[in-house]
Structures are given as C-alpha cells and as structure tokens.
Amino acid sequence: MSTTTEQTAVEAKMIPIYVMGKKYEVPETLTIMKALEYAGYKYIRGCGCRGGVCGACSTVYRKPGDYKIYTGLACQTVVEPEMYLTQLPFYPANRATYDFHALEGNPEEIFGLYPELFRCVACNACSKVCPMDVEVMDYIAALKRGDIAAAAQISFDCIQCGLCASRCMGELPQYHIGQLARRINGAYLTPRAEHLATMVANIEAGRYTECLNKLKSADEDELKRLYTEERELEPAQAGEDWTPKENVCL
Amino acid sequence: MPYPEELKKLIKTVESTRAERVERKKNDQEVPFMTLDERHDILQHHPDFKEEGRRELQAGPSKGYKIAHEMADLLEAKSRVDPDKINLENIDHETDVLIIGGGGAGTAAALLAQEQGVRVTIATKLRHGDANTMMAEGGIQAATKGHKDSPYYHYLDVMGGGHFKNNPDLVETLVTKAPDAIKWLESLGCNFSKFPDGTLHTIHGGGTSRKRMHYAADITGAEMMRTIRDEARNRPGQIDLIEFSPAVELILNDKGECAGAVLYNLETEEYLIVKAKAVVMATGGCGRLHIQGFMTTNHYGATADGIVMGYRAGVPICFLHTVQYHPTGIVFPEQAEGILITEKFRGSGANLVNIEGQQFVNEREPRDVEASAIIKECVVNEKGVPTPTGKLGVWLDSPMIDMLSGEGTVEREFPGKYILFKRYGIDISKEPMLIYPTLHYQNGGLDFKNTGETDVPGLFVAGEVGGGIHGENRLMGNSLLDIMVYGRIAGETAGKYAKEYTNGGKLTLEHVVKYNKEIDDAGVGGGRVAPMILPDYTDPRTREKQLTTNYVGTLR
Numbered sequence: 117m118s119t120t121t122e123q124t125a126v127e128a129k130m131i132p133i134y135v136m137g138k139k140y141e142v143p144e145t146l147t148i149m150k151a152l153e154y155a156g157y158k159y160i161r162g163c164g165c166r167g168g169v170c171g172a173c174s175t176v177y178r179k180p181g182d183y184k185i186y187t188g189l190a191c192q193t194v195v196e197p198e199m200y201l202t203q204l205p206f207y208p209a210n211r212a213t214y215d216f217h218a219l220e221g222n223p224e225e226i227f228g229l230y231p232e233l234f235r236c237v238a239c240n241a242c243s244k245v246c247p248m249d250v251e252v253m254d255y256i257a258a259l260k261r262g263d264i265a266a267a268a269q270i271s272f273d274c275i276q277c278g279l280c281a282s283r284c285m286g287e288l289p290q291y292h293i294g295q296l297a298r299r300i301n302g303a304y305l306t307p308r309a310e311h312l313a314t315m316v317a318n319i320e321a322g323r324y325t326e327c328l329n330k331l332k333s334a335d336e337d338e339l340k341r342l343y344t345e346e347r348e349l350e351p352a353q354a355g356e357d358w359t360p361k362e363n364v365c366l
Numbered sequence: 367m368p369y370p371e372e373l374k375k376l377i378k379t380v381e382s383t384r385a386e387r388v389e390r391k392k393n394d395q396e397v398p399f400m401t402l403d404e405r406h407d408i409l410q411h412h413p414d415f416k417e418e419g420r421r422e423l424q425a426g427p428s429k430g431y432k433i434a435h436e437m438a439d440l441l442e443a444k445s446r447v448d449p450d451k452i453n454l455e456n457i458d459h460e461t462d463v464l465i466i467g468g469g470g471a472g473t474a475a476a477l478l479a480q481e482q483g484v485r486v487t488i489a490t491k492l493r494h495g496d497a498n499t500m501m502a503e504g505g506i507q508a509a510t511k512g513h514k515d516s517p518y519y520h521y522l523d524v525m526g527g528g529h530f531k532n533n534p535d536l537v538e539t540l541v542t543k544a545p546d547a548i549k550w551l552e553s554l555g556c557n558f559s560k561f562p563d564g565t566l567h568t569i570h571g572g573g574t575s576r577k578r579m580h581y582a583a584d585i586t587g588a589e590m591m592r593t594i595r596d597e598a599r600n601r602p603g604q605i606d607l608i609e610f611s612p613a614v615e616l617i618l619n620d621k622g623e624c625a626g627a628v629l630y631n632l633e634t635e636e637y638l639i640v641k642a643k644a645v646v647m648a649t650g651g652c653g654r655l656h657i658q659g660f661m662t663t664n665h666y667g668a669t670a671d672g673i674v675m676g677y678r679a680g681v682p683i684c685f686l687h688t689v690q691y692h693p694t695g696i697v698f699p700e701q702a703e704g705i706l707i708t709e710k711f712r713g714s715g716a717n718l719v720n721i722e723g724q725q726f727v728n729e730r731e732p733r734d735v736e737a738s739a740i741i742k743e744c745v746v747n748e749k750g751v752p753t754p755t756g757k758l759g760v761w762l763d764s765p766m767i768d769m770l771s772g773e774g775t776v777e778r779e780f781p782g783k784y785i786l787f788k789r790y791g792i793d794i795s796k797e798p799m800l801i802y803p804t805l806h807y808q809n810g811g812l813d814f815k816n817t818g819e820t821d822v823p824g825l826f827v828a829g830e831v832g833g834g835i836h837g838e839n840r841l842m843g844n845s846l847l848d849i850m851v852y853g854r855i856a857g858e859t860a861g862k863y864a865k866e867y868t869n870g871g872k873l874t875l876e877h878v879v880k881y882n883k884e885i886d887d888a889g890v891g892g893g894r895v896a897p898m899i900l901p902d903y904t905d906p907r908t909r910e911k912q913l914t915t916n917y918v919g920t921l922r
Contacts, residue, residue: 153904156904158903164665293586344401357513366516
C-alpha cells in the first residue's frame, strides 16, 4: 500500500515522453509527476501536495502533429506517448499590498490596486490555459463590471499556479486579483454570521465555564457515562432548526 | 482510467441495493453506532495494534516509549550536519520570532506574533502554503449554534474520539476558542459556505453529536490557507519569508533557552543561521514516512522534521503510538492512489458498501473505528472489492448524495473531487468510488501546554507537530481547528515573550553534539541522518545506477 513508483510501474507498457526535450521511457499508467520520479528526477520545486490543490506542479506540453498548447497539473495528468513537456513551477506576478481592514469593499478599490485590470483584451488565453478549468477571463470581466461577488464565485477553484499570468497579453496577475475579490466577498459582501458572534460573546461571558469545569474534573468512567448516556445525537437528516430534548449546558 | 468491465459489473450490485439504502437514510434508519465495547473490539484490526509495527526508543527524553519503526528511525538518527562545523557567530538572519513551517498553524502564528509588535520570520521547506492545511477538504469544527450546541458537547465529542485520553486543558482551550477562530477567519474574508442571511452551513462529521462542521465547498483548508497567506503577504517588512529553506536543527543558548535555528537552503545547499528571541515549531505531520507501508494523503513535505528537532532539544513526545489512517483514500484509479476523499461525502449520506452491495458499518463512526471496520471487511471478512492492481477496497456510494439532496449536489458540493474523477472518465454522481484507509494524521507529537509553551523556554508549538489535543484519535474538522486555535495562541504567546525578552545568551548546538553521542552510545543510529526533509521516490533500478561516491560542489 505504498505510493512509491516501483509498485505502480510493475508490468506496465513503456512509452516515450520528452522532458524539456530529452527522451525518457516511462510506464504509461503514471502521472507526469510519478513518471519524472520514475525517470530519476527528485523534486524540490514543481511538487507540492500531490493531490491537485496546491498549484506547485503546473505543466505545459504539446503533442506531435498538434499545434495546441496543453496544460495540466503534473500530479493529476497521466502521461501520453510522445508528449513533450516542461513544468512551470513559478511565474512572476506583481501583487498589491493593502490594509485589508481599511478597505470598504467596493470595486474602485480593486481598480486602484490593480489598474492593469483594464488592460485585459478578452483574448481568453487565461481560461484556456487554466489547469483547473476556471473561467479566468470571465472573472476578470466580472470585475471590470464591478461585480466582485461573481468574480469571487467564478475564481473559487483557483489554485494560484500562475499559468494564467504566464499567457496574459495584458500582463495581468489574475490570480492575485481573484484572491482580493474573494476576500472582499467573504468579509464585506456576505452577511456575517450572527449566531457566531453571539456564541463568541457567550463564551467570553463565561456561560459554559461551569459545565466545562465539570467535564474537566470528571474521571474516565464518568466521561464515558456522559458520552454514552447523555449525549443526544442530532439526526443526520435534521433541519437547521433542530433542538435537542435536553438543554443541559446550552 | 474509467472503471474496467469487471468493476462495472460489481457496481451493478451496489446499484441494486442503493434505492433501499437511500430510503432507510431518508427515514433516519441508520446502522446503529457501535458501543464503546464494540469499538474496542474492532480497533484490534487497526494498524496501531500491530505489535511488530513498533519499537521502544533507545535515546532522548522519551526513551523507552514504543512508537512506529518509521518514526523511531528518525529519532534514532544523527544530525544531517556536523554541529562542530557550524559557526554560530556568523549570523545570517536575525529576527524576534522565528516560525518554522509555512502552513496554516505557522501562518496564523506569524500574524498574531506580528500583532504583538515584533518582527517575524517564517522559514519554510517549500513554498509558503505548501502544507497539509492546503489539502484539508471537509471542514472545521466549532460549536457556533447555541440553540443546539455548545463547547460542552464539542468537548465530549473530542474526548470520545480520542478514547478519553486527551489532555483536558488542551481540549478545553480548543473548544472554547473555536468560535473565535472562525470569526477571525470570517473577518479576514474567508468564504465559508453560508445561507443568504449569513448563517453558516454546518454538517456532521464522524463522531460529532451535533452538526458543527463548517466548510468552504470541498476546499475548506485551501480557502483558509490562501486567505491567511494573503494577509501575511500584506505585512512585508514585518513578516519576512524564507522559502525552500527547511530548519534542520534548533539553536539553544547557554541558559537553555531556544534562540534560533539552522536552516538548509535546498537550492544552494548552504546551512544558514537564524537568531531569534522565540521560535514557533509548526512543521506539521509525518505522512510521507509511509508508516507500515501505507499510502498517504499528506503533502510532499510531511516528514516529521519538527518532532526530530524538538526532541533533540529536549522536548518529550506523546501520543505518537497512534497514527491516524483516514478511512477513505482513493485506491482506484491508481494515478490518484492515496488521495483523500473527504469525510463530508459520508456526512452528506454516502454509505460504505462491500462487494455484495451491503452496508457493513455506520459511515459516521470516529475515524479509527471506521478505518478498522474497512480493513476488517476486506482482510478478515474477505468482502473487499479487488482492484485491477491487486489491491482491495470498498465502495463509497457517492450517487446516494444526489438521490438524497437533489440532482447536481455532488457536482456543486464536491467540485474538486468531481473534476478529479471526471478526468479519469468516472462520474462520481453516478458511479461510486473505490476506497481504502490511507495514512492521514499524526495524532501525537511534541508535548506542549495550552499556551503553546514547551519544556524548553522560548520554544513554542502549534498544529500537527504537537500532541495531546486529540488523544489517541482525532475527529474530522478538529485539525483545521487545532492549527487556527493553537497557531494563534502560539503566535501571541511567542510574540509577547519576544517583546519582553531582554538578556540573551551565547548560542550553542551542544544539545545536538550530546544527542549524536547518545545515539552512538546506544548503538542505534544505523548510519541514518534526520530530519528527512523530503521523501525519495526514485525508481530503485535508477537508484542502483546513481553511483557518485563524493559530491563535487552542488553537482549531484
């Protein structure tokens, strides 16, 4: 039960791939990442979570007889015969610095921090290159219209790998702009949770202190009894308004 | 890789029992939860209980403690670098608070430390945010709904999950500071899933008595991480960042206080000296040790470095005799092997089903119980589903979720996993997933207090590298919570400590010299060095040909 490549490589058919132009024979079942490790590469850059969410391993490749540029995450993309690839672990992009709590959350603030937003020529190269299938151009367009909430929603799956910025004709740092939009959406455009603020205040006022002291001083047998006998379970299909029969320590 | 014919046939069996299982679920007719005695029995199938899997430590402050061989191998090892060759007078970087680790705990600590009015430096092995935090999907627990929940019930759930062995002070702080951590994230602009009026969505997780799992679609950890990382980037000059430079040893002073760390620049292979008034250890977990050969959900850099450094500096370890195997890791397709399928799938109603299409366990037991039940079903009961590569798994019946909550729910609530499987030609809203337990979390770690302090003055601990909060088994959603609550606490304590700290002492690595000697004297080093820093996945046939005897410069 290991993720080491020696186990996955057994008996698989070997295919040629070109890593930065150099040919390696690798088992056809491997991801690009595992194929490079199989070939003998040891990653420092270009490898992160190995689960498709961190943006460290974006990879650009082409196939023979095909003009298209393909992209993918090395940890998620399975090798193809004759593909020639390079990883792009980092791409420079300028990020604006701001005092987040001093913002009011309006579009003009984003325009001020990222005036290059309006250099977008709507070529859609960013969306085409996105390994997460984020409609990058659409969230930039939404921001140009001042619709921060839409931009936050459209950009939500962004892993900030930087491939969009690498292809941008307008030289935008899209993924930083999207990040700002999401933070503004989360803090300023979405109502705060009232029940959360109430709970924080109640805890600070000491509402549960006595109950918790009782638990802390209980021995293991007493804890087990409380856990088994006095811990009412909220049913799986219960709605938001469900309340327990007992209101001990609420 | 779509499902091959033989698996498609077996999926028919799952489909044949699905309608009836959905009906039961709708009527709250659940497979009963196990009693504490039943839990105890099934846990005998858990990897932690394999006596041949562990051994007693022969050196260090927790000598005699029995832990997994893979972890013991790192603790019974010498320094990567000869401490006598390091010139501690040649300081490369000086700061007030040094944070080791750029994940969720380290970044939260950096923000709070900086807010105490001190300079902060984050040193991280890979990029800022390269951490298990980024990969955490399911959610973050906190009792935020006072009409049905309180820290009291959260406390009981945490203790029950941890077999009642947890450190009560650590648990109390965890559950009482939980809502404030969520509120803090909300104020920083973290997009938790909410109702239109701002009420937070909450669901169940394994071992929760109330629905208190908050989430941001199925990328909760990533959303939290990128939000606080963005905030740290807004404080340049106050929070400095040193990437691709893991710490390899702590530096103490002649008063026994922690006074910095030795970093290793992975790209230039230099060792660098960072002097600090306080150090926060936030290096995370150990999945990449592949304990007992298990696949792992963990980040590439999860190699227990902080445990090694802290232990050598004199901090005892606790609860490392238990390791968490997440019940549901992908076993097919093999390209995705080990990747985590969030517990939220089960929280949303998906059953675990054997080769006969039968549900064999309630899908919301605590993780160790759930994982043991799956291992037993496959290995002892022989009702596992064989994969094309000769492994075993059971079905996680995700299509139930659309039947329970409406068409499109899987795609909307689990976009990350939906896309991942779609790339392999599998539609998880129509076909179930094949899963098996996967190495997920380091339950134990360095011993510390609920202030973040350790036995070594000036050394603070935050996040997965610490032990005691979760006892012998962590519940879902309490790790993202742990890193936020204890990251903030460690940062605040360390910041205040550094601010008041006046007199320094002479820097020393004498503790490393002594530890190396202790390893030699016990005869257990086996030529090993630690920390590991990164795992090695080179094909063995390639490795056989890597015959360099001496490295010249950086040419390797």
